[in-house]
Amino acid sequence: MKTKLCLLFGGKSAEHEVSLLTAKAVIQALDLQKYEIDPVFISPEGEWRKGASLTSPVEDVAALQFGSEQNVSAAEGLQSTSLQTAEDHSGGYDIIFPLLHGPNGEDGTVQGLMEVLNLPYVGNGVLASSAGMDKVIMKNLFKEAGLPQVSYVSFIRSTWDKDREAAYKKVEQEIGYPCFIKPANLGSSVGISKCVNRDELQTGFAEAFLYDRKIIVEQGVKAREIEIGVLGNDYPEMSVPGEIRAKKDFYDYKAKYVDGDSVMIIPAELPDGMAETLQQMAKTAFQAVDCSGLVRADFFVTEENEIFINEINTMPGFTPYSMFPLLWENSGVPYSELIEKLVALGIERHNEKQKIKYTV
DSSP: OOEEEEEEEEOSSTTHHHHHHHHHHHHHHSOTTTEEEEEEEEOTTSOEEEOOOOSSOOSOGGGGOOOGGGEEOHHHHTSOOOOOOSSOOOOSOSEEEEEOOSTTTTSSHHHHHHHHTTOOBSSOOHHHHHHHHOHHHHHHHHHHTTOOOOOEEEEEHHHHHHOHHHHHHHHHHHTOSSEEEEETTOOTTTTOEEESSHHHHHHHHHHHTTTOSEEEEEEOOOEEEEEEEEEESSSOEEOOOEEEEESSSSOOHHHHHTSOOEEEESSOOOOTTHHHHHHHHHHHHHHHTTOOEEEEEEEEEETTOOEEEEEEESSOOOSTTOHHHHHHHTTTOOHHHHHHHHHHHHHHHHHHHTTOOOOO
């Protein structure tokens, strides 16, 4: 019997296009002999549209032509339309695969909906998704876990609007230049600026606040960018390390998803013992945020071989330029097998939750 899978993609987020690229890659990799796949598209305006079950791979998810006549409620989108049979009394999907990046999808909102509906799904739960999306909360949890980080400060838009000069002075006094400004709740390097003076700082603040009400400013360090893939639930496994070498000042959105203007080195060339250290730190970060399913943990390694954790990504991309699947491919887990492992982990976690007693 085929596994009934709902593929959820798109989303009301600045990372909508990234989600489409991820969905295309996953659809092309799924074995239609093993899976019955229903695509559910969330428009940039937040409308949910449900398409017919896929019978063949697609070259472009836009070719699925989701129209307004296919609008459904969020709950309807996550419920299977397959008829129950005498042999199958359960109905519904075996698993939901949310391929959503950024707010309104990767941040715990959709995960909360699936929890309320008691539906099994791939990836991190509500807490890990929301904490992993908010860079300030995430870094606070890392600090509690004893993980080394670069210095950082955060601001909300109303505080900045009230006294911009004070905000700039705080950065200059506590962080200095160069520094990086990022929206607190966004990924894929959207809205990030590198600043080396006051003019760039002012521009960077304005740019980041276009995408979020809260921003984070981090100390700039001259370092290599090393990433580790984490896969599992209670007993996660770590991939080999990989290195990103961007041809620009930093690994921005265009380098990631448009022109591939970067070089990935897998496995990364590291001093003896450092790979194991990074893997242990990635595991610590995974458990500190109570993650499940998958995470990509990103680190800085300086010329003096000092290690800082940068962030975790609770739904890393699966595009042809994405590091996460490449890390696992080089660790002996090919792309199609990786997807099957994620599906199995989602079902495992859901079954574990069914053991919880909710009545006294």
